[in-house]
Amino acid sequence: MRCSKARQLMLLMRPGELDDVVQRRLESHLAGCPRCAAEAAAVARSMKSIECVREQVPVPADLSGLLGAIMRQVESTTPARVVHRAFPTSDSIAIRLSRAACGIGAVAIAAAFFLMSYSDAERMALLEKRMQSIAQLHSSKFAVLDGITLNESALSRQLAQLSEHPRSYASIDLGGVLAAIRSGSSGNEPEMVKLQKKYPRLWALQLDHGLDPETKKILVTDGRALLKDIQELVNLGDR
Amino acid sequence: MPDVSSSEKSPEEKRLIERSQAGDMNAFRTLVERHQRYAYALAFRIVCNESDARDIVQESFIRVWRSLKAFDLDKKFTTWLYRIVVNLACDCMRAEKRKRRLFLVTGEEECFARENGLSDETVCNRDLVEHIRRLADGLPPRQRLVFVLRDLQDMTMEEVAETLHMSMASVKTNLCYARKQIRKRLGTIMD
Numbered sequence A: 001m002r003c004s005k006a007r008q009l010m011l012l013m014r015p016g017e018l019d020d021v022v023q024r025r026l027e028s029h030l031a032g033c034p035r036c037a038a039e040a041a042a043v044a045r046s047m048k049s050i051e052c053v054r055e056q057v058p059v060p061a062d063l064s065g066l067l068g069a070i071m072r073q074v075e076s077t078t079p080a081r082v083v084h085r086a087f088p089t090s091d092s093i094a095i096r097l098s099r100a101a102c103g104i105g106a107v108a109i110a111a112a113f114f115l116m117s118y119s120d121a122e123r124m125a126l127l128e129k130r131m132q133s134i135a136q137l138h139s140s141k142f143a144v145l146d147g148i149t150l151n152e153s154a155l156s157r158q159l160a161q162l163s164e165h166p167r168s169y170a171s172i173d174l175g176g177v178l179a180a181i182r183s184g185s186s187g188n189e190p191e192m193v194k195l196q197k198k199y200p201r202l203w204a205l206q207l208d209h210g211l212d213p214e215t216k217k218i219l220v221t222d223g224r225a226l227l228k229d230i231q232e233l234v235n236l237g238d239r
Numbered sequence B: 001m002p003d004v005s006s007s008e009k010s011p012e013e014k015r016l017i018e019r020s021q022a023g024d025m026n027a028f029r030t031l032v033e034r035h036q037r038y039a040y041a042l043a044f045r046i047v048c049n050e051s052d053a054r055d056i057v058q059e060s061f062i063r064v065w066r067s068l069k070a071f072d073l074d075k076k077f078t079t080w081l082y083r084i085v086v087n088l089a090c091d092c093m094r095a096e097k098r099k100r101r102l103f104l105v106t107g108e109e110e111c112f113a114r115e116n117g118l119s120d121e122t123v124c125n126r127d128l129v130e131h132i133r134r135l136a137d138g139l140p141p142r143q144r145l146v147f148v149l150r151d152l153q154d155m156t157m158e159e160v161a162e163t164l165h166m167s168m169a170s171v172k173t174n175l176c177y178a179r180k181q182i183r184k185r186l187g188t189i190m191d
Helices: A003-012 A020-032 A034-055 A063-077 A093-115 A120-132 A152-164 A166-171 A174-184 A190-198 A200-206 A213-237 B011-021 B025-047 B050-070 B077-101 B108-115 B123-136 B141-152 B157-164 B168-190
Strands: A142-145 A148-151
Touching: A003 A020, A003 A034, A003 B168, A020 A034, A034 B123, A034 B141, A034 B168, A063 B025, A063 B050, B011 B025, B011 B050, B025 B050, B025 B077, B025 B141, B050 B077, B077 B141, B077 B157, B123 B141, B123 B168, B141 B157, B141 B168, B157 B168
Parallel strands: none
Antiparallel strands: A142 A148
């Protein structure tokens, strides 16, 4: 084993990080290489410092209050159960049957939509349509899309939501976020190139949407973080 | 800290989730009680702020409640919960970074920190915050997350990979880089 490899591997010496064969080879190298052995000792000292920090468990100031707050909010968002009679017995059989048919039809459509996985072309068409309705980001750093105003934190929340619910991919303003990133970043990063190759038409659309300098100043710093989210979302959407 | 994260889902926990899915508030309350400490520790170690960590945990469990019906019982509940916590914590960090940039004039950053409760930690947590910051400040976001989850929260490599939606190779790479930077930083401090 070369010293360069050993120095990489010695950074992964916590249990379970290296497989047994590699672990033995590393130990064998360290036994015969004083310089690497000294470096491994220094790494072990840093890991000891980290272990001390790990052992300090954050003390929650008020956890019982937290539980109460969670349950209150949960209870307030849960609607009271209301029992409706779906088919009032006074209705004629024809009416009841037609209601049942409508219900089944609606469920079937919803199920088809739910199960449908968007092909790349469909996603592109959907995003293109949404992109066309995006206004330029205003100096107040809001994007207006389909009559809904989104600010930066709302976009971030949407990204967070999307990572939890991949099926809601199509409803997220992905185009708006990508436009913000594209305008704010250098375009030379490897991830950007990958995204560019994957969605060339979407990329071309974004070039039409400019941003005022004030907005760019703020968004450029978040470009990388948002881009990484987008990359993950793209991966999720492809599953 | 008890390693709740790595315990296989027990039949009891599965029943709790099922009952919660059916709308049983008491079952959900028990779920929250079981997992809130770990979730809080995770959030705190990422954002290094008590009130933000509380808000993150609260919002995480609200989202869990809202989406619980769609949760697949064959999946690990903790992985799902921690993923939500991590995502919200990342959002919080990004929002903080944005706010700080609005106060770029020298001297205003301190005022910003005071006014926004960044010095509100309890006495013992303040030291912990300092230690975490000493180790993790300056790390790129992904490396920081991998480091916090693996080395501070003590998750297994598999749990880190699942929580962050990363491959094992990517986890190892990011962990290597993070530890290398930390080793350099600690070496400088010790020298």
